Amino acid sequence: MYATSKNTMPQRSLASQMCVICLHLTQRFLTLRFLFGLFTGIFFTIIIYHRNESVVDKQPHFRADQSKFEYEKNQLLPDDVSVKTSAGWNSSWDGLKRETSALRHLYLIRHGQYFDNAQSLSEMKLTILGREQLKYTGIRLNQMNIQFNRLIHSGMVRALESATIINEQLDQKLTLIQDANLTEGLPVAPVPYAGISQRDVDSYGDKARIDAAFATYFHRARHNQPRETHDILVFHANLLRYFICKVMQFPTQAWLRMTLNHGSITQITILSDGSIIMKSMGDSGFIPANKVTF
Template sequence: MSYRRTVKLVCGLAAGGSAVLLCAAAAATESHHGHVSETHRDQAGRWVRFHVLQAAQPATTWSAGRHTGASTGLAWDVNWDKRDPSTLQTNEKKEKASEDPSTEQENGKPTATRHILLIRHSQYNLSGTVDHERVLTHLGREQAGFTGQRLAALGIKYDILVHSSMTRATETAKIISKYIPGVELVSCDLLREGAPIEPEPPVTHWKPDAVQYHEDGARIEAAFRRYIHRADPKQKEDSYEIIVCHANVIRYFVCRALQFPPEGWLRMGLNNGSITWLTVRPSGRVALRTLGDSGFMPPDKLTRT
């Protein structure tokens, strides 16, 4: 049986077909043509080709021209931020609704897009035992400068710069602000670093106590609900907001915003001073434009500590 005929035979089988059926069909074809005098080496070579071709078949189903992969069974929650216009009408408003309730609902729909740029703080003094000792290193201040230059070069009119109240995030935000003058700085305790949720799979080098997950998780989730959501209907223009905080917070935000399992937050890595860009559409749809972008820094300035 020729290799070309073997390929045709494999491709003719339904996706996910049995390897036993494949081999039986090949054997039957060989017997039909009387090819029974192959050497052991030839037979071994054909079996290898069979296995390679079988492994190449996609583990998915095909139907009516539609290619469908394995489904998790989890649909997108359109009201993930509890701001879907159709759910915001109170009973009183419904009673007073006009003859065309769709018009009233249209007037209450968001029309602006929110762009949220999450910045990880720059490198800091790891030997500090308390927060006020964990100041930026010389390299960290350089990194913050590169990030500020990058944000300025984008030519965007930023609406606000919110930062964690921890020293390393505060210092990073102040350096960045020099490159985008006129943008209001706001400090927020909710954005402090912490343990958002026990990671899956677990790691051996970092094992916070259960109480830390319990306390930090509630705080970081509260920060997510405050800052990551669709625009208010009263907002008429797209907004660009900068949030300077920490790797754990940013990674958790990304998982929650994309409706990925939040336990997977530790599977991502972020460089110091990197930019993660989330976009929240008026419909509530979320897109991740960049994750941990630090390509604007020289290679010798990159760190993740």
């Protein structure tokens, strides 16, 4: 018994040593594979990063607060701008060609809340809330620090009152200009039907007058405009919505699908090649929420 046990002990010790050696070799092999994979990954990551960086450097950069469309338009040569137009866009919508490089900025204001149940048009004046709304609008326009050129309003009393209140808030006062063509009306029958039929438009609408008002203010800069202009127009929701559809070349029958709050600001810029940038539509965020109406 003793001899047998004494003979087997060296054998077990040798087997244990072999196992330990195998474990060490395995660990070293795995360590080498890990290190090889790690350095390979780092190597290819560096190559891919430098390749992407070189591609990005070749692309134009623009600020986060800058419209990519505006940036790319500024990079185009004048001859390129007229060529690179969408097939669905009529670049001659105003019947003009590029005559100057000046821009036209329009600030379209809807009048304030008014007494819409009054017996006559002359009595449809602003309510107390409506006057307060337009005070906020005037303050907002004044905060833009823009040298406005004109302040135009429709012939209706609520538009005149709204324009007057706006002018009172401006540091640089403007002469009020009245345009009867901006008077409220029905341009076209809306689609889908929303209570206004073609018979209503034929009886109470005045599309020719409304289109004349559009042509007066919505066009690219003419040769007699050497510098960019900033015009404020105070008028009515029906015309304003119709003008938005028309200048953006949307179906004009869609004008009643949008809502504009009282005292809201819609800002449109017309580029010298006739392209349009709508910077805001119906913005009334400057009016306290409990004073917003439509």
